[in-house]
Amino acid sequence: MSRWEPNARGRLEQAALELYVERGFDQTPVAEIAKRAGLTERTFYRHYADKREVLFGDGTTLPTLLANAVIETPDSIAPIDAVAGALEHWGELIQERRAGALRRQVIIDANAELRERELTKLATITLAMAGALRERGVQEPTASLAAEAGIVVLKVAYARWISATGSPDLPQMIRESFRELKSVTAGE
């Protein structure tokens, strides 16, 4: 980032989200995003590979963050609790960004291609966490079931968080949803 473009990435993200809401994702050219942010197309492509990356990240940062959090969990912790801890850690990181998360979800929900991409992103995260559990010596199918169960909780907790009123606490909602999943699978 040069000194002539303070917070270029953040400005591009904000401009992109505004335009995706106003015009729709498909109808927003990169040139318009750059223009609204007061930057050039070239600067856009220095920060993002394409229009989708503004919404989904680079496809490796989040899976890697969660996998590392799982790997760093002490072996004495049960697989499902290692997954829960990783997701709560992520919840803390994005807790302050709820307005942006809600706007992002509105954009994704309006577009079939983006919804499919979101599902693929979740599948990638699942595979990364299952792989991290196997690295810790967890056997299959426990590793996959724990990772998949984590994504179930993530989806439910995240949807509640972005649509809640007041100042909902995402890590707490994740913990609560894990407890609920436990009750549900126990047939309660």
Add this chain to the structure above:
Amino acid sequence: MSRWEPNARGRLEQAALELYVERGFDQTPVAEIAKRAGLTERTFYRHYADKREVLFGDGTTLPTLLANAVIETPDSIAPIDAVAGALEHWGELIQERRAGALRRQVIIDANAELRERELTKLATITLAMAGALRERGVQEPTASLAAEAGIVVLKVAYARWISATGSPDLPQMIRESFRELKSVTAGE
């Protein structure tokens, strides 16, 4: 189906799966599928809306079947067991079609667009089962968690079933995976 085209649907399906494996999904025109089946393109389109429908069905039959199975379950049965019962019922229906299921999975795994479509299909099934549970008076988030947990089990059990040797029993694998998910979420 006219008497000149006995089992046209089955012949088209078999021809399509063979060609998708041999040439790849994208490289297989409908004309080639019809030709290999000894039928016309017009007949193909009488049975399938497009090439993807051979792999994924019409998008409503399976969600409806599972939702109906959930709705018909007595109210005394816990939500997770209603979902398990519906999936076991489906498992019985496809138990005899493992060779085709394996071939289908090889085709899907080889193509990013088809993998995304598969995830969307599973999401549609999840929504249908969660909706069926709500119709039975199950509250949220229990309804969504039970339906999502069912899909987790389905994915794990199905993957084991198609890759197993011998004569694996899908309904039994589904029951077993539900038990394993229960252990995993309990932190065992």
